[in-house]
Amino acid sequence: MEFSEHIKTANVDDVVLKQPFHAPMKGTLCVTGHHLLFSDRSGDSSWQLLLLLRNIDAIEKSVENLLGYSSTGSNIRPVGSSGTITIKCKDLCILQLDIPGMEECLNVARSIEALSSLDNVTEMYPYFYRPSWLSLDDQWGLSTLEKHYDQLGALQVKWRLSNANSDFSVCPSYPPAVIVPQSVDDQMLVKAARFRQGGRFPVLSYYHQKNGMVILRSSQPLTGANRKRCKEDELFLQAVMDGSERAYIIDTRSAQQAQQARMTGGGFESKSCYNSWKRLHRHMERGKVLQESLIKLVEACGDQSHSMDRWLSKLENSKWLSHVHSALSTAGLVAECVERDGHSVLVHGSEGTDTTLLVCTLAQLILDPESRTLKGFLSLLEREWVQAGHPFQLRCAHSAYSHTRLRQEAPVFLLLLDCVWQLGRQFPLALELGEPLLLRLAREAYASDFGTFLCNNEQERCVLEVKDRTHCLFQFLLRSSEREHYVNPLYEPTDLAIWPSVQPQSLHLWTGLFLRWSDHTQTMEEVREEIWSIVTQHCGRG
Incomplete structure (x- = not known):
């Protein structure tokens, strides 16, 4: 089966991404065979999120109708819909996507569910990963x-x-x-x-x-x-x-x-x-x-x-x-x-x-x-x-x-x-x-x-x-x-x-793993980098 058959909606604009250590961002969400790609279009157009679908452990979705007044101003009626997808990753990170349109939200959720649970090994991303700095002719493994x-x-x-x-x-x-x-x-x-x-x-x-x-x-x-x-x-x-x-x-x-x-x-x-x-x-x-x-x-x-x-x-x-x-x-x-x-x-x-x-x-x-x-x-x-x-x-x-x-x-x-x-x-x-x-x-x-x-x-x-x-x-x-x-x-x-x-x-x-997405761990990462800087500066180690 082709990956495209699992993708109900490939692109959605005006999606709001909420993730640890970042302010909410609005941009375009793209669903591919192996990744979720989010591109920030509100300010820094170079910022992107690339999430391997295999890293997704569970998703939770909710949708709601958006209510407004009719043109006469006398009645409240649905004027649109939106949805929220909460993505819980295997590395314990939790992301939230606010998606305009109930249908788009449900389609994206179904696509993620299908593509993140493929169990055929040869369909997994390592078989498609081809960075320019690595060659399949390189030695595989450290020893025998x-x-x-x-x-x-x-x-x-x-x-x-x-x-x-x-x-x-x-x-x-x-x-x-x-x-x-x-x-x-x-x-x-x-x-x-x-x-x-x-x-x-x-x-x-x-x-x-x-x-x-x-x-x-x-x-x-x-x-x-x-x-x-x-x-x-x-x-x-x-x-x-x-x-x-x-x-x-x-x-x-x-x-x-x-x-x-x-x-x-x-x-x-x-x-x-x-x-x-x-x-x-x-x-x-x-x-x-x-x-x-x-x-x-x-x-x-x-x-x-x-x-x-x-x-x-x-x-x-x-x-x-x-x-x-x-x-x-x-x-x-x-x-x-x-x-x-x-x-x-x-x-x-x-x-x-x-x-x-x-x-x-x-x-x-x-x-x-x-x-x-x-x-x-x-x-x-x-x-x-x-x-x-x-x-x-x-x-x-x-x-x-x-x-x-x-x-x-x-x-x-x-x-x-x-x-x-x-x-x-x-x-x-x-x-x-x-x-x-x-x-x-x-x-x-x-x-x-x-x-x-x-x-x-x-x-x-x-x-x-x-x-x-x-x-x-x-x-x-x-x-x-x-x-x-x-x-x-x-x-x-x-x-x-x-x-x-x-x-x-x-x-x-092990706070570095289990509290990895907290402010405390972010601070500890900065401390680690400072220690490395001091050691390399004074001991000449690199």
Whole structure:
């Protein structure tokens, strides 16, 4: 279907736009296949608003008749109509359009609703985005798992690169190459994959160069009510031990949830079959609970009428900071097992595509100085989220305002970015990446000009030729012209681990995101620019 078939009215004049930080403006509204374009015609004709339709989470519309007196002056009758469209965006911005004419208003609203909800990936804007300064021949992505493996010299003695999943037949949500123990052959991998949900057998996530310990990730074992076993899976984890007396399994479900999973075919590793592995449960919410938490938080942040007590109550009831606490404390536990206790760790929940990736990523930020650089962090996201199969298309279909609630939605990636912000706040010199990068990534995950966050896994990206037909966000952010906007001007590298505090007084609301469109955040942006100016002026850093 052509985009034009969805556009009922393409242009409307004398529209009034109301948005944060700007006085109301009158101009022309244009609806295109992928954008809303507003041109100011009242004063500064060069001012424009370009809004990606994919960024629209919900719209609300209202219309009314305009009343006036008849020509004789004796009767009141309708003399026209107007309408208002309120646009609520996935980046939490709220815009209002006052449109003359009821029919025009309804047509624009229908067009926006249709075009903002297209779910065919190849119809989305990244497939049409062709800026003159980018080429489809540019390198797509920062690295491959093969290159990552080559950089881990000491690892190669006991670990190997397997291409058993080169055609995605072993695990649809894994990349073509994975890192596994040398003693585990591909036939064992295939059998172990059948024993794990979605085929997500244990793979290497992180190698700790200081002591040779590793972090693995996987999905839950399919033990079921009959407590089924898999010799290959047991041998796999035994190979990881490599002579160690103990290792840990961190299950991101409660013990009760893990027990309940057995009734539907899932389960957990039994002590008798994995006797060297000690299982610890650290309950982390996911799915609908996490989505509802975001909705409550955004609702609280958007209501200006609260008293202090009411505001604090709604903030607490959203439980968002509780989820931040759970993620950071679980990641801290994993990092402590590896760094302080000298033991390897396997992390998994149910599917292994959400909280598992969240915990493994944060643990690496705590332990690994390279992951705290700008390029290292983007490479970490590419490896642990994009290549590792976080289903961005499903999880980020809607944000906090949508009236459509899909079962698969969950702001897990947003929670990760919040946790990284908390780390940056507690250790202001340790991360090279600054808050502007986190805000940019939060926006791009939900609506982007680039193809990096399209689809749910590498197999889908391969089928839809994402890497051939779209541009890479991470490569773009590292260009010299962009990079300076996203680095922390106070960055001072450290080889030490950074251990976050999860005490209640140490965790704060991420005002830069959740109060982004308030005057307070605008002021903080000016402060950030002033800090950057002082640092570059006195330290010669650019």
